[in-house]
Amino acid sequence: MSTINEVLYLEPGLAGTPMTVEEFDAVTECDELYVYQLINGVLVVNPPPSxxxxxxxxxxxxxxxxxxxxxxxxxxxxxxxxxxxxxxxxxxxxxxxxxxxxxxxxxxxxxxxxxxxxxxxxxxxxxxxxxxxxxxxxxxxxxxxxxxxxxxxxxxxxxxxxxxxxxxxxxxxxxxxxxxxxxxxxxxxxxxxxxxxxxxxxxxxxxxx
The missing domain is CATH 3.90.1570.10 (tt1808, chain A)
Known part of the structure; x- marks a missing residue:
């Protein structure tokens, strides 16, 4: 189960946060200098591609x-x-x-x-x-x-x-x-x-x- 009720804005400090796919899909804003993925129920934050x-x-x-x-x-x-x-x-x-x-x-x-x-x-x-x-x-x-x-x-x-x-x-x-x-x-x-x-x-x- 996710440890957060709602995430409106993704940023690097949230790396490692448990999330559901529904929560991830609902996000509409983020720090666009980074890449965000949801892997095995955990938010993964990466730098942009080289x-x-x-x-x-x-x-x-x-x-x-x-x-x-x-x-x-x-x-x-x-x-x-x-x-x-x-x-x-x-x-x-x-x-x-x-x-x-x-x-x-x-x-x-x-x-x-x-x-x-x-x-x-x-x-x-x-x-x-x-x-x-x-x-x-x-x-x-x-x-x-x-x-x-x-x-x-x-x-x-x-x-x-x-x-x-x-x-x-x-x-x-x-x-x-x-x-x-x-x-x-x-x-x-x-x-x-x-x-x-x-x-x-x-x-x-x-x-x-």
């Missing part, structure tokens, strides 16, 4: 938008959004969500996306979460595919439902990924990884005045 995640995520969003607007089959892309909170048994923040094949834009807060994308974090604990825990939660709620883009191991893993719970395909750095969920869309993995390299390298330099 530039090594945001940069390639922005590029992926651009490629998806270009496909949707310019490709003859681009109408397959219904909508895409970065930093989307997903309603699984928990409330997790996905780096990017894609809704595909709808005839109209659904309620994105309550409709599971067709595809979710994660840009892997570096620590061992975070990697296990990204590769295993999120995979299981996302597939359980009916998400068709889960792309895990790993700039550290220079690959992308695509998870989907399979006979043994899930199946996976490994996309190597030099390969271009395609999916029937977005016919005609091509994702050159090397370009995404190069964007991460570019912005992470730039973050190491400063201008002296």
């Amino acid at each position: 530039i090594g995640e945001r940069g390639p995520n922005d590029l992926l969003g651009y490629l998806l938008r270009a496909y949707g607007e310019q490709h003859s089959q681009g109408k397959a892309l219904t909508y895409t959004a970065p930093e989307q909170t997903l309603r699984t048994v928990n409330r997790r923040r996905a780096d990017r969500a894609i809704w595909a094949g709808f005839d109209h834009v659904p309620d994105i807060d309550s409709t599971p996306p067709t595809i979710t994308i994660e840009f892997v974090s570096e620590s061992l604990r975070d990697r296990r979460r990204d590769y295993e825990v999120k995979r299981d939660e996302y597939l359980e709620v009916g998400i068709a595919k889960y792309w895990v883009i790993d700039r550290f191991q220079r690959k992308m893993t695509v998870f989907r439902h399979g006979d043994k719970g899930y199946a996976q395909v490994i996309v190597q750095e030099e390969e271009t990924y395609q999916t029937p969920l977005l016919p005609g869309f091509e994702l050159p993995l090397a370009r995404i990884l190069a964007e991460a390299d570019l912005v992470e390298g730039a973050d190491c330099y400063f201008v002296s005045t």
Whole structure:
């Protein structure tokens, strides 16, 4: 049971507070400098994604938008959004969500996306979460595919439902990924990884005045 009756404003000082999903979903205001998730009934507060995640995520969003607007089959892309909170048994923040094949834009807060994308974090604990825990939660709620883009191991893993719970395909750095969920869309993995390299390298330099 939650130890609070009502939370109107989320901020870092509330990290570790027990909450119900109903309480979390009812929140309308927060300190937007942080990311909030509800994991196993506890509020988790994280800093925003690093530039090594945001940069390639922005590029992926651009490629998806270009496909949707310019490709003859681009109408397959219904909508895409970065930093989307997903309603699984928990409330997790996905780096990017894609809704595909709808005839109209659904309620994105309550409709599971067709595809979710994660840009892997570096620590061992975070990697296990990204590769295993999120995979299981996302597939359980009916998400068709889960792309895990790993700039550290220079690959992308695509998870989907399979006979043994899930199946996976490994996309190597030099390969271009395609999916029937977005016919005609091509994702050159090397370009995404190069964007991460570019912005992470730039973050190491400063201008002296």
